[in-house]
Amino acid sequence: xxxxxxxxxxxxxxxxxxxxxxxxxxxxxxxxxxxxxxxxxxxxxxxxxxxxxxxxxxxxxxxxxxxxxxxxxxxxxxxxxxxxxxxxxxxxxxxxxxxxxxxxxxxxxxxxxxxxxxxxxxxxxxxxxxxxxxxxxxxxxxxxxxxxxxxxxxxxxxxxxxxxxxxxxxxxxxxxxxxxxxxxxxxxxxxxxxxxxxxxxxxxxxxxxxxxxxxxxxxxxxxxxxxxxxxxxxxxxxxxxxxxxxxxxxxxxxxxxxxxxxxxxxxxxxxxxxxxxxxxxxxxxxxxxxxxxxxxxxxxxxxxxxxxxxxxxxxxxxxxxxxxxxxxxxxxxxxxxxxxxxxxxxxxxxxxxxxxxxxxxxxxxxxxxxxxxxxxxxxxxxxxxxxxxxxxxx
Numbered sequence: 001x002x003x004x005x006x007x008x009x010x011x012x013x014x015x016x017x018x019x020x021x022x023x024x025x026x027x028x029x030x031x032x033x034x035x036x037x038x039x040x041x042x043x044x045x046x047x048x049x050x051x052x053x054x055x056x057x058x059x060x061x062x063x064x065x066x067x068x069x070x071x072x073x074x075x076x077x078x079x080x081x082x083x084x085x086x087x088x089x090x091x092x093x094x095x096x097x098x099x100x101x102x103x104x105x106x107x108x109x110x111x112x113x114x115x116x117x118x119x120x121x122x123x124x125x126x127x128x129x130x131x132x133x134x135x136x137x138x139x140x141x142x143x144x145x146x147x148x149x150x151x152x153x154x155x156x157x158x159x160x161x162x163x164x165x166x167x168x169x170x171x172x173x174x175x176x177x178x179x180x181x182x183x184x185x186x187x188x189x190x191x192x193x194x195x196x197x198x199x200x201x202x203x204x205x206x207x208x209x210x211x212x213x214x215x216x217x218x219x220x221x222x223x224x225x226x227x228x229x230x231x232x233x234x235x236x237x238x239x240x241x242x243x244x245x246x247x248x249x250x251x252x253x254x255x256x257x258x259x260x261x262x263x264x265x266x267x268x269x270x271x272x273x274x275x276x277x278x279x280x281x282x283x284x285x286x287x288x289x290x291x292x293x294x295x296x297x298x299x300x301x302x303x304x305x306x307x308x309x310x311x312x313x314x315x316x317x318x319x320x321x322x323x324x325x326x327x328x329x330x331x332x333x334x335x336x337x338x339x340x341x342x343x344x345x346x347x348x349x350x351x352x353x354x355x356x357x358x359x360x361x362x363x364x365x366x367x368x369x370x371x372x373x374x375x376x377x378x379x380x381x382x383x384x385x386x387x388x389x390x391x392x393x394x
Contacts, residue, residue: 004149004166006035007308008142016086016113019138020106026142027246027271028120028192029184031166035142036060036088036116058086063094075101083109088116093195099132106136120245143308144272145169147301147386156370156386160297161285163274164304174284181278188247196241203228207238211248211268212279216296218265218319219250239268246271249303254316254329260359263319269300276300298343299327302368302386306330306339309390324355329362330393337393338362342369347383357381366392 008024012035015022024032040058059082061068071078075098079087083105092098106114144164147156154169162169162177165184171177185208189201206228219239221232228235242248251267270276276297282288288297306315306328314331318324318338328339338360340353347367357365365381366389367374374383384392 003038007146008140012140015138018112020112021115021133021137023137023139024118024142029165030142030144032118032142033090060088062090064091079105086113086116090118092117093119103132141311143304146305146308151387157285160273161277161288163272168274178283181274204238209279212270212276215276215293216267216269216299218263219268252316254318261321267317269303273297273301295343299341302341318356318360323352324359325352326356329360335363338365340367342367345371
């Protein structure tokens with residue numbers, strides 16, 4: 001498939017050069033291992049401090065490989081012998097007892113770039129590392145492909161329907177792409193889910209598909225629970241697991257002190273447009289384009305690109321009981337931006353949009369559309385393409 005430059009690379013190199021431990025999180029199959037192997041092969045290693053510029057100074061362990069797991073039967077001896085090297089541990093959530101040992105070693109070695117850990121289950125990874133590695137670790141999140149990483153190689157229509165997972169968007173044809181996404185969904189439900197107790201593949205699969213149908217809407221736990229025949233507490237527990245494994249993105253409401261009657265439930269988005277299409281049985285852009293979720297899929301695409309380009313930004317949404325609404329409120333430092341997503345080449349803002357803009361009083365409002373370039377709409381309001389969005393926010 002070849003290698004595509006990832007937006008996270010510069011931040012990853014910077015972290016390796018300054019922090020003892022760097023943790024790269026993200027969904028399964030989003031390219032974490034490929035990114036690390038590029039580092040090992042030297043394409044990025046030359047940018048890391050001199051003593052680790054060659055692959056000889058890097059040790060890579062994949063904890064889904066039995067032979068690598070056996071190397072850690074005596075983990076203290078094996079890892080203790082790697083001083084001066086960069087130790088990469090993939091799928092570390094499978095062996096959380098390593099965290100206290102890593103903490104002890106980085107304190108002893110007192111050197112940046114000692115460990116690069118990768119995990120696709122953020123709940124375990126963040127819980128364990130926050131207890132043991134506080135002040136020693138820098139977190140970086142890798143998303144499926146951002147549009148800026150693919151724009152010169154793929155069409156926007158293909159990005160809509162295939163999503164950003166590498167083996168889907170880079171598949172030789174749409175049949176192979178769709179089959180890979182169906183297999184990915186089945187593997188998550190039938191294998192990955194077994195790492196956690198209290199979840200059944202059938203109930204989780206039904207919930208995941210129901211969330212795809214209401215993609216981008218506020219969560220009604222009671223309605224979902226009634227449809228599934230389980231308690232609303234269980235539904236929340238299931239959704240939290242989907243969020244912690246990066247299968248769902250939860251967007252909280254924007255909180256202000258204006259006394260407005262705000263909608264307070266979070267919005268839920270499936271974390272990838274291609275997975276949404278597969279959950280709904282939509283095999284092509286043409287089928288997706290005619291489906292009621294098309295507009296919310298565009299919101300979903302904009303959201304994942306915002307997450308990837310601005311990992312430190314706070315992203316929320318704004319909606320009042322009186323109909324004022326804006327898709328995303330993005331806070332970067334002290335600046336607040338209003339982001340409205342319109343899956344149309346001729347976007348029109350509603351009265352509710354203008355009311356929300358007045359309430360939020362953002363530095364700038366950006367209307368994001370699936371085109372190659374935008375234009376000024378009104379003072380303080382610009383229409384932008386997905387490719388222009390990052391530059392405008394910077």
